[in-house]
Amino acid sequence: MSAVTEAEMAKVKTSSNGVWQGDDPLHFAFPLLILQALLILLLSRLLALMLRPLRQPKVIAEIVAGILLGPSALGRNKSYLRALFPPWSAPVLESVASLGLLFFLFLVGLELDLRSVRRSGRQAFAIAAAGISLPFACGVGVAFVLRRQLPGAAQAGYAPFLVFMGVALSITAFPVLARILAELKLLTTPIGETALAAAAFNDVAAWVLLALAVAISGSGDHRSPIVSLWVLLSGAAFVAVWMLAVKPAMAWVARRSDGQGGGEDGEFAGRVTERVEDLVSELLLPLYFASSGLKTDVATIRGGGAWGMLALVIGTACAGKIAGTFGVAMACGMSAREAVVLGVVMNTKGLVELIVLNIGRERKGSENTDQSSKFNVAYTCLPSIDHSSNVSSEQVAHGVCVVFFGGPDDREALELAERMAEHPGVQVTVMRFVDGKAGSEEHAEVTLQPSNTKNADKSYTFSTAIVDTHKEKELDEAAVAEFRQRMGPMVRYEERVVAGNVVEEVVSIGKSREYGLVVVGKGRLPSAMVAELAVRAAEHPELGPIGDALASAGQGVTSSVLVVQQHDMSNADEVPVSVVVVVDGHGHGHTATATTAAASSATTARTWWSHEIGD
Known part of the structure; x- marks a missing residue:
């Protein structure tokens, strides 16, 4: 979808007066959102049924549904894309989808037992360190190849390009991982708790590295590694405030509700989960994962060289993540089967990687503009x-x-x-x-x-x-x-x-x-x-x-x-x-x-x- 200007968004209205009063509902945000959600849910449910014999989680069907509805497949028909998924509708759909992600992560937190996370803390930290170090190094190696082969890659700053590629290949997508573990009933198992804790450590390290990459690719006063430190300190302060102030307040709310706390077995947590889980997992969350597919255009990958580079990136990312996690898991005393399972689930990728790569692409453009004082007019x-020549359209x-x-x-x-x-x-x-x-x-x-x-x-x-x-x-x-x-x-x-x-x-x-x-x-x-x-x-x-x-x-x-x-x-x-x-x-x-x-x-x-x- 193309970029939307502020003027275009200012013209968008929420609801229409109806077809009988001359309005086209597809030109209004809310009716179009309902139709988009209906299409996504119907197609994702159909794909989930088709993939069920292969024991694939629903998140796969939801992402594939977005790809099919987007510019890769049906969206190649520009009339369809302009009518059902116009550029101005993307911020509306993504806002509702992000709300679904927010509620889903809240439900994950309700089911997460912090005592078990503390028990597996050292093990999870070691797994996260290996799970990010080896793929990061592999990503840096792939970056050297991409700079020589991909058009325009050599124009990016050397250090930021290496860091962006390393981060993109080493991140574990926490929302995707949590969704898969929940659907496979592994969220509260030892391997699930270890995977979530390791993914949390992984994400913290990855976002710090991303902030470093943004800082060194920035310009002016923002071009400093100190920015990364401020990002880390701000995140730590945010977590501290919630643990020291908000958590006791929520415990008080739970006690007033005759619950036993906010843990997995708490009555309060159970009631909250029961009330919002279906709305989140069946309606809002599919919109979030489908939105990533809607942004994907497979048709832009052309030629054997491009597909070869794609295979290289995917193969390197998978091999680095699985091998690094497997080795440390075996060293921590896990069985080979558990180590393989942990390596595979830690290899989940999703919208987080797309965010990293989109930021990297934007920083590349700003770097070319700021560092060389160059811009295009x-x-x-x-x-x-000449209308006398009767040229028709x-x-x-x-x-x-x-x-x-x-x-x-x-x-x-x-x-x-x-x-x-x-x-x-x-x-x-x-x-x-x-x-x-x-x-x-x-x-x-x-x-x-x-x-x-x-x-x-x-x-x-x-x-x-x-x-x-x-x-x-x-x-x-x-x-x-x-x-x-x-x-x-x-x-x-x-x-x-x-x-x-x-x-x-x-x-x-x-x-x-x-x-x-x-x-x-x-x-x-x-x-x-x-x-x-x-x-x-x-x-x-x-x-x-x-x-x-x-x-x-x-x-x-x-x-x-x-x-x-x-x-x-x-x-x-x-x-x-x-x-x-x-x-x-x-x-x-x-x-x-x-x-x-x-x-x-x-x-x-x-x-x-x-x-x-x-x-």
Whole structure:
């Protein structure tokens, strides 16, 4: 499900007036929630019946039900997904599901005998230590492989990436474990109590490591391991307050209710459990586990390499957790059978791992933004269609074409193409333009020189950064080669050699009706062909030469246009330019329509960008 803005959530209403008064109940939160819950419960019950001969717990059926209802299966039909699981409904469903998890963990606490946990404390601590140490080390090893193989993994910070992977592979999902033990009637057995206690220790260690990873991947004042210490101390203080203040108060409530305390055998605990257990386990909790499946899109795993990486991660996580737990359990005097059972139940994974990985993905993005002071600016232009040509909606295609000339902005557009291609419903084409005049007899050198006499409202903008054009070309070649290697057949790649009018070639793409969206870089550090367009009259100067050519009126372009700008502090300043074309050693000056508000800073006429181009 895509992200939901605050404005979209503000428009959501709780209940409708009904179909007979013109309301569509599916556009209101509460009726849609009832329908979603009904679908999840019916499908999860059906799957539970089918899996019963295999002795699988209900939680498996609930997660699979979410996967089937989500984008992996039925959700591939976008009309169904927008109608029954629109993005704005996700926070509502997840809030109710989290309420179910809260009640379930409360019931687990009611049945948990702390005296038995204390008896198995040392044993559980040893098992938890081994159960997190070995898989954590294995996760770090897998991280080295993933950084080399997965697209974009190398962009993440090294230390945070290793820690995130280690934590994700070593966590035991406490809610899933508790649900499985409860369904298998193992919750109050010695092995169940040991498993729960070990999982609790495991979770404490894992969340401390996660807080450390977030701290070292943060920015500014938040980039400090001290944050992890505060997280740990806050958690300890929270537990202390509840044990010292809330627990005695609850014991008093239990005594007033003629109970014997809050333990397993207490009458008060039994009455509370009896009243809420069915509501929680049969209605609310399935929504929680199904919500994890609704967030899963199996279709994004494409190709043998991706499935191989998936198998490597799953195999490593399982082997590390089971082997580590089994070894220490045997050393603690458990039988081989009990040690294997404990290792398997401690290997339960669930939404906790998804939380860790989602945080890791978000931190990666913020790290790339904060540490390099880099962010992306995008301009979107709707198609300017000549209505006299009678273009129908059916004639406008929905493919995406990314135009690549070279330079930082175009490389950013190439990264955007990679993210777009991950969506199963988007067909991406990368069209690389190659200078057909390069190396021919008709070549010249074009030099962009600062000028402070141009009108900012009628001119393009170019960066003042001094760059190594040879290095830029190497970066372009490396970016294209890496992109093609990673994406393979997922993206169509074409090269178009241009010796004539570049604008006509670009506009022909937007007029072809083959693409619903054309993505271009703004070209503030332009390639040779884009630099030549600096003398072109600008209608939309903020879009750069290529974006302006596509968005200008009268061109007959039917595609929408997305202009991408990679903005970092080293390329922030932009000034007006004049173009000097050198042919056989003679300079020919041309006034360029390129400027910026920072023009006053460019009073010196120093050259910062030079290309060889065709005359």
